[in-house]
Amino acid sequence: xxxLKELAAREPKLSPGHRACAGCIPALAFHQVxxxxxxxxxxxxxxxxxxxxxxxxxxxxxxxxxxHNAFENSAATxxxxxxxxxxxxxxxxxxxxxxxxxxxxxxGTYDIGLQSLSGAMERGHNMLYVCYDNEAYxxxxxxxSSATPFAADTKTxxxxxxxxxxxxxxxxxxxIIIAHDVAxxxxxSPSHWRDLNRKVExxxxxxxxxxxxxxxxxxxxxxxxxxxxxxxxxLAVETCFWPLYEFENGKxxxxxxxKEKLPISEWTKHQGRFRHLHQExxxxxxxxxxxxxxxxxxxxxxxxxxxx
Amino acid sequence: MPxxxxxxxxxxxxxxxxxxxxxxxAAYPITPQTELMHQFAEFHADGLVDTExxxxxxxxxxxxxxxxxxxxxxxxxxxxxANGLALMWEIVYIxxxxxxxxVMPVINRALSGPINIHCDHSDTMxxxxxxxxxxxxxxxxxxxxxxxxxxxxxEHKNILLPTMITLxxxxxxHTLERVExxxxxxxxxxxxxYHPEHALLDVDHPITVGPLDLQDYYFEHKRQQIxxxxxxxxxxxxxxxxxxxxxxxxxxxxxxxxxxxAERAIILMGSSVGTAKDVVDDLRxxxxxxxxxxxxxxxxxxxxxxxxxxxxxxxxxxxxxAVSFGTFGGPVYTDVRATLxxxxxxxxxxxxxxxxGGRDIDKAQIKSAxxxxxxxxxxxxxxxxxxxxxxxx
Ligand SMILES: Cc1ncc(C[n+]2csc(CCOP(=O)(O)OP(=O)(O)O)c2C)c(N)n1
Numbered sequence: 001x002x003x004l005k006e007l008a009a010r011e012p013k014l015s016p017g018h019r020a021c022a023g024c025i026p027a028l029a030f031h032q033v034x035x036x037x038x039x040x041x042x043x044x045x046x047x048x049x050x051x052x053x054x055x056x057x058x059x060x061x062x063x064x065x066x067x068h069n070a071f072e073n074s075a076a077t078x079x080x081x082x083x084x085x086x087x088x089x090x091x092x093x094x095x096x097x098x099x100x101x102x103x104x105x106x107x108g109t110y111d112i113g114l115q116s117l118s119g120a121m122e123r124g125h126n127m128l129y130v131c132y133d134n135e136a137y138x139x140x141x142x143x144x145s146s147a148t149p150f151a152a153d154t155k156t157x158x159x160x161x162x163x164x165x166x167x168x169x170x171x172x173x174x175x176i177i178i179a180h181d182v183a184x185x186x187x188x189s190p191s192h193w194r195d196l197n198r199k200v201e202x203x204x205x206x207x208x209x210x211x212x213x214x215x216x217x218x219x220x221x222x223x224x225x226x227x228x229x230x231x232x233x234x235l236a237v238e239t240c241f242w243p244l245y246e247f248e249n250g251k252x253x254x255x256x257x258x259k260e261k262l263p264i265s266e267w268t269k270h271q272g273r274f275r276h277l278h279q280e281x282x283x284x285x286x287x288x289x290x291x292x293x294x295x296x297x298x299x300x301x302x303x304x305x306x307x308x
Numbered sequence: 309m310p311x312x313x314x315x316x317x318x319x320x321x322x323x324x325x326x327x328x329x330x331x332x333x334a335a336y337p338i339t340p341q342t343e344l345m346h347q348f349a350e351f352h353a354d355g356l357v358d359t360e361x362x363x364x365x366x367x368x369x370x371x372x373x374x375x376x377x378x379x380x381x382x383x384x385x386x387x388x389x390a391n392g393l394a395l396m397w398e399i400v401y402i403x404x405x406x407x408x409x410x411v412m413p414v415i416n417r418a419l420s421g422p423i424n425i426h427c428d429h430s431d432t433m434x435x436x437x438x439x440x441x442x443x444x445x446x447x448x449x450x451x452x453x454x455x456x457x458x459x460x461x462x463e464h465k466n467i468l469l470p471t472m473i474t475l476x477x478x479x480x481x482h483t484l485e486r487v488e489x490x491x492x493x494x495x496x497x498x499x500x501x502y503h504p505e506h507a508l509l510d511v512d513h514p515i516t517v518g519p520l521d522l523q524d525y526y527f528e529h530k531r532q533q534i535x536x537x538x539x540x541x542x543x544x545x546x547x548x549x550x551x552x553x554x555x556x557x558x559x560x561x562x563x564x565x566x567x568x569x570a571e572r573a574i575i576l577m578g579s580s581v582g583t584a585k586d587v588v589d590d591l592r593x594x595x596x597x598x599x600x601x602x603x604x605x606x607x608x609x610x611x612x613x614x615x616x617x618x619x620x621x622x623x624x625x626x627x628x629x630a631v632s633f634g635t636f637g638g639p640v641y642t643d644v645r646a647t648l649x650x651x652x653x654x655x656x657x658x659x660x661x662x663x664x665g666g667r668d669i670d671k672a673q674i675k676s677a678x679x680x681x682x683x684x685x686x687x688x689x690x691x692x693x694x695x696x697x698x699x700x701x
């Protein structure tokens with residue numbers, strides 16, 4: 001595993017000067033993922049915040065070959081790039097060793113791009129797909145996605161007099177990808193950068209399709225102060241809302257277990273999108289959210305062969 | 309020495325693809341395109357091509373992967389029909405805007421709904437404004453020839469635009485015809501080796517493909533696409549010239565059939581052209597001055613050639629195998645009409661919609677169109693502009 005010194009010394013694949021918001025954790029997640037990848041990488045990204053802030057023509061923040069095609073096809077597009085690599089390498093037209101990373105937001109991955117991602121994983125392309133999960137469609141103005149947490153306030157599932165934010169729990173995307181029996185799958189968080197770094201290195205070193213779901217808090221979307229992004233990511237892990245684990249050789253493994261599982265309110269209380277959960281009349285919603293986190297956490301512990 | 313074989317249109321195009329030996333082919337099945345990919349997959353399975361075959365989970369992903377492969381620097385192809393093309397639609401535009409020289413056979417089939425697997429041109433017409441070159445085939449030989457020429461046209465450095473070659477579903481795709489195949493090495497030399505100027509896999513020269521393009525540049529990029537389209541005709545003619553030397557078969561943007569002293573003509577494209585030529589021959593035998601204009605290259609639309617051809621005539625009928633709802637006729641009709649306005653050419657032009665959803669068109673129907681034209685010329689009255697052939701009342 002690369003040391004911090006080695007990581008810091010690497011040429012950045014994504015340059016500073018892109019146009020992400022102050023405190024944007026998706027941008028940080030991209031930096032962490034790309035820094036973890038030594039050597040040549042070709043990257044793609046789905047339409048969304050990160051594509052938009054890094055590629056406003058005639059500028060680009062990408063120091064490596066980069067392709068954006070559309071919103072739902074980052075995985076299919078990189079499939080084509082990787083297929084081209086296989087054949088051109090065979091024909092001797094490409095001689096370098098190159099890795100392939102497709103990025104997509106939660107909207108472009110959990111929702112509209114799920115089919116394209118599933119296809120790419122099933123076909124077994126030698127690529128890493130990274131979902132940066134900021135838990136809503138941020139680029140189009142904070143609409144709910146199937147990754148948005150229960151009861152969160154969004155523009156399409158707002159908190160009103162009758163309805164109190166999103167009604168459903170988030171889709172378990174990492175588990176859906178694991179069901180494809182991919183070479184490698186994991187959940188990571190930029191707050192635990194060493195863990196993330198190791199997972200990316202591993203995913204890129206393994207032959208075959210790999211997937212990493214990275215939690216990526218969004219200051220304007222979640223409504224927290226812009227210097228609190230990493231703290232939001234850390235609390236999501238410490239409350240077990242976002243467990244860090246990996247799947248390899250048919251087995252799941254926790255890669256981090258909080259010493260003391262914090263209540264979900266420790267995470268929600270800092271975020272404007274959950275403000276209503278901390279009002280007396282909505283207490284039951286917070287309890288419901290907690291129950292679901294507990295249920296999923298216990299289920300995962302069992303799958304990982306761990307005790308509570 | 310060319311090989312003469314009995315091949316369906318799908319097989320003929322599959323042979324063209326075998327000889328082109330593309331780097332990447334992405335595929336998703338849809339009738340009547342399926343057999344093309346079956347045949348190509350067999351070539352692949354037998355090791356007759358080096359192609360990386362990407363069997364996607366949808367046409368949307370097939371076109372997306374084709375775009376990725378082409379941007380990576382590969383010669384890339386896919387093929388589809390009808391709803392498959394409709395599902396690709398979003399990425400069809402992106403392929404053209406990225407200036408990727410993709411070649412895609414489209415086996416024409418009616419677009420749902422209601423669902424129908426048989427031939428009409430509604431699928432291709434749905435993306436006639438997408439920035440792709442569109443070349444229609446009259447028979448299986450042309451489908452094969454067009455596939456080969458399309459590669460050279462698309463990849464020409466002045467063009468760099470994707471090309472759809474079309475063949476009529478079932479009528480050509482599933483009908484055995486006599487097809488002359490060029491030798492493999494002749495094709496190999498004709499299409500040449502592919503060396504794109506920019507490629508994602510050229511990692512020492514990183515490029516950003518498909519950036520966000522806002523108010524300050526998008527318009528100029530569209531202007532460049534428009535410009536590229538204006539460069540297409542000379543390249544098509546040049547490639548057709550090279551191809552004629554190899555094959556003895558010469559193709560133009562349009563084909564004028566017995567038009568020289570004709571007074572009446574019909575304009576159409578695709579497989580019905582063959583039937584219509586028969587009708588022209590019959591009427592000529594009966595002493596009638598009739599002819600035919602076949603449109604081979606539909607996008608870019610050969611305005612000048614068509615205008616010049618129309619100048620010789622007293623009345624013309626455009627036969628459309630697709631509808632353009634809410635306008636005053638089919639898409640080809642609208643285009644033909646647009647060539648006439650404001651340049652001194654003035655003649656009665658009527659429109660027939662025919663063959664939707666695979667409805668047969670026969671010689672009697674085509675003859676009736678010529679008869680209608682005769683009445684128009686005689687009476688000087690146009691009457692109904694929008695008419696139908698083979699429609700039950
Ligand atoms: C087919 C299609 N539908 C809708 C859109 C509009 N759109 C662009 S980005 C986006 C949201 C992206 O959300 P997500 O993937 O979560 O990434 P984020 O913006 O949050 O980073 C949407 C809905 C589109 N570009 N294409």
